[in-house]
Amino acid sequence: MEKNEKQDHLLSSVTNALRILRSFSMEQPELRVSDLAVSLGLSKSTVSRLLATLAHEDFVVKSPETNRFRLGLSVLALSGAATSNLEIHREAQHILFELVKELGETAHICVLEGMDTLYLHKVECKHPVRILTHYGKRNPAYCTSSGKVLLAYQSKEFIEKMLENGLKSVTKYTTTNPDEFRENLKTIREQGFAYSKNELLEGVVSIAAPVRDYSGKVVAAITVVGPAERIQPYKIRPYAKKIISASLEISDRLGFWR
Incomplete structure (x- = not known):
């Protein structure tokens, strides 16, 4: 009997967590704990506990400005099919x-989730390099060009919090010095693109540019990735110019007014 009661409790928690996720909509993209408690007929403590679990797994995110919750990108990472309804994915596909x-x-569309860069879409070239990227794949933001572009436009508080956790070496070329990393982000903001070589995977080069939404906020990055023997140093700026152009075109489609 005790085992069945425990199982029923666990199933009830799963059911209520799913009910919370289903509560978010286009009309109500952000909800407070009290809103959810009333609409679902649950106690605030139960809702808070479930939201904390969902937030830990990145299924919901709490806005520091409003103290409301919204859906996290793990919802998208469950399936490549989910991204087909995402505006960035739809507007970027042809351009990629x-x-x-x-x-x-090969080109990707990436977004920032926590301290990672998350791949939403990928278009491979005829001779792709094996870099283990796919829908929903995460990589550390600080050692990828897409991640660094996205980090360059985050708040100073966000960057300092990340640096407090330390920059761990993924390869011997990964930037781990905090001062050097801050300077790198400054350069990215000034030139409008990021460049990474050997930092995530030796022999691989990537170049990324930011994508902005209607408000001007950087919401995604376009990144082009290839082997170092093909993307020689003299190609970096010409490639970056074309990637920036593509990122601006997607930004225009998202309503960004230059």
Whole structure:
């Protein structure tokens, strides 16, 4: 009997967690604990506990400005099919294909989730390099060009919190010095793109540029990735110029007014 009661409790928790996720909508993208407690007929303590669990797994995110919760990107990472309804994915798809066709290298759309860069879409070239990227794949933001572009436009508090956790070496070329990393982000903001070589995987080069929404906020990054023998140093700025152009085109489609 005790075992069945425990199982029923666990199933009830799962059911209520799913009910919380289903409560978010286009009309109500952000909800307070009290809103959820009333609409679902649960106690505030139960809702808070479930939200904390969902937040730990990145299924919900708490806004520091409003203290309300919204859906996290782990919801998208569950399935590549989920991204087909994402506006960035929809608007970027054709542009990524054209970019791959022009540069001959694989292109991605990435977003920042926590301290990681998350891949929402990928268009491969004819001769892709094996870099283990796919829908929903995460990589440390600080050692990827897409991640560094996204980090460059975060608040100083966010960056300092990340640096407090330390920058661990993924390869011997990974930037781990906090001062050097801060200077790197400053350069990225000034030039409008990020460049990474050997930092995540030796022999691999990536270049990324920011994508902005209608408010001007950087919400994603376009990154082009290829082997170092193909993306030689003299190609970096010409490639970056084309990637920036593509990122601006996607930004325009998202309502960004330059």
